[in-house]
Amino acid sequence: MAFINTKTKEVQVKLVFVGPGRGGKTTNLEYIFSRIRHRIESDMVSIKTQGDRTLFFDFLPFELGAIKGYNVKTQLYTVPGQIKYNATRKLVLKGVDGIVFVADSMVDRRENNISALNNLKENLKFYDIDIADIPIVFQYNKRDMAMEGIPILDVETMEKDLNAQLKAPSFTASALKGDNVVPTVKKAISITIVAIREKLL
């Protein structure tokens, strides 16, 4: 639910990182935070379990700069990936403007990716949003695992599993190393801004 403040010339946009548990959503935000912490006033907020898993969400706000005279404030959230936390996952999606789906490239996580995408579709439906109507970017994370001899899915398989119908922008990435994290979020923000501009400006 993007909010446009005509008085302060400000647009607030909510971008949510979703995907299977242990897929690297929080790692994405931590990497982005490490890159921008010198120029933002806020800290990254994380509500975690004792075991360091996301319980509710991570939150990172930052200013993107001005577009058409409007200052864009982007609010990045993650949802908990674990299946049992669907109630909180659904809450974080309230008012979402754009999505980054962080898929796990490891072969044994293939079903988890598909389940997480189906769960996202259901949760969006709860808010009367069709997944085809919301800006979304896919990130095929943990590509670095191949270097350690861990079998990973090829990109064609992941595209076929997750992105065959949506044909959304997609990136291979390693959130741990920071590879393609920034391009992923930049793309997500830009297509979200375009969608909002088409609706409102």
Add this chain to the structure above:
Amino acid sequence: MSYILDQEQLDGLEEALTTDLMTLGIQSVILIDMAGNVIVNLDDGKVRHDVYSLAALAAGNFGAVSAMASIIGEEEFSLLFHKGKSENINFTKIMDDFLLVSIFGNDVSLGYLRLKIDEVINKIKVLIDRTGSS
């Protein structure tokens, strides 16, 4: 859904919140939407909170409490209030999509504040009802 508030609406919201709440001597008042966006942020000039993080947490907290209410068969909990040693925080839902977060010290009576909040909510409803959305 996206929505726009124009200058006249935002001026009206600021004026109502200043007149009805800030003059009570409260520390700050933040009007947010349930997505965690900050619509109006007023303070007494003595504090410097991280308003955007506060808004995200307030929206999440309110959503979680509403979900708990639903699980036990309540439509909602009417009083959402956290008491600290010196500062307190009160949440008030406005229509379905907005939340008023008031932060105040022990020198302000919660009962009187809630009365004033009830008054200002009616003004806020009238102002927000004219919102353009898509």
